[in-house]
Amino acid sequence: MKNFKDKTVVITGAGSGIGRALAIEFGNQNAKLALNDFNMQTLQKTVDILKHKGVNNILTFAFDVSDKTLMNDFAQKVRSTFGNAHIVINNAGIGGSAEPAYLTDTDSYREVMDVNFFGVLNGCQSFLPQLVANNEGSIVNISSIFGLIGTPNNSAYCASKFAVRGYTESLAIEFHKSPINIHCVHPGGIKTNIAGDESDSEFVEKYLKTPPEQLAKRIIKGIQNKEVKIVFGTDAFKTWLGSNLLPQKLLNKLIWKEMNNILDIEKYKQFIKNL
Ligand code: NAD
Numbered sequence: 001m002k003n004f005k006d007k008t009v010v011i012t013g014a015g016s017g018i019g020r021a022l023a024i025e026f027g028n029q030n031a032k033l034a035l036n037d038f039n040m041q042t043l044q045k046t047v048d049i050l051k052h053k054g055v056n057n058i059l060t061f062a063f064d065v066s067d068k069t070l071m072n073d074f075a076q077k078v079r080s081t082f083g084n085a086h087i088v089i090n091n092a093g094i095g096g097s098a099e100p101a102y103l104t105d106t107d108s109y110r111e112v113m114d115v116n117f118f119g120v121l122n123g124c125q126s127f128l129p130q131l132v133a134n135n136e137g138s139i140v141n142i143s144s145i146f147g148l149i150g151t152p153n154n155s156a157y158c159a160s161k162f163a164v165r166g167y168t169e170s171l172a173i174e175f176h177k178s179p180i181n182i183h184c185v186h187p188g189g190i191k192t193n194i195a196g197d198e199s200d201s202e203f204v205e206k207y208l209k210t211p212p213e214q215l216a217k218r219i220i221k222g223i224q225n226k227e228v229k230i231v232f233g234t235d236a237f238k239t240w241l242g243s244n245l246l247p248q249k250l251l252n253k254l255i256w257k258e259m260n261n262i263l264d265i266e267k268y269k270q271f272i273k274n275l
Pocket of ligand 1: 037095
């Protein structure tokens, strides 16, 4: 798909960061926008920005993407308002607890998986029939460079983003001979609110540098060119290269060198001692 005029574009997590930037880019291209976010206020702010730019074909539905029933309701609402969806961007996501794996409990893993993986799965399952009915379209699932490598203090997030990648790559094979295109996006550090309360930290300053508007433009180009894997943003290319070319032991050594300063070694020693 090269031209998005009057195409129906669904974006989850459109109340902030990458989702909002995508909504604005597709709005600029005269698409019909079906926008979701968990947070009604920030979603409304996105709508206000779009309206100010003269974009008026907007449907909003505030809900938690991990709720399958509500995702189905959203899909029905989109079809009855705009017709079948053409592009579905499963973008909504949360960060993990920023603790080492040995301190992260099962509920924290479930919480991240529910949004980051099952939210993506729900979006695909609820909207794929509409794309098939249109006989064209794109599913865009947002993974991360942390779906390419594992990093310290991030095991729940990494696990969820590897899950998105695995699921999306399987889907891409299954739809290989169809008019539906499947895209997996691996952003590097993008300057958004994903880090929440830690947004002033050294980590955020060092890694989250690429403006979301640049990524939104890159994703649109990737859809137009039918790219299955889109890798873009701070440190994304070198991460992709390292994960594809280096033996795991060497890769681990480099990641350790780059990131071991965020681990509390004394805490770890204490943990081992108490086993
Ligand atoms: P962000 O926090 O600015 O935006 C995420 C949006 O998702 C927020 O508006 C939030 O309210 C919404 N959301 C969270 N949980 C939700 C739920 N259960 N249901 C509906 N909406 C929900 O962050 P962002 O950086 O724009 O993140 C967008 C996506 O990009 C996420 O999947 C994130 O993991 C991924 N990503 C971000 C980066 C980065 O460096 N910022 C890098 C790689 C991948």
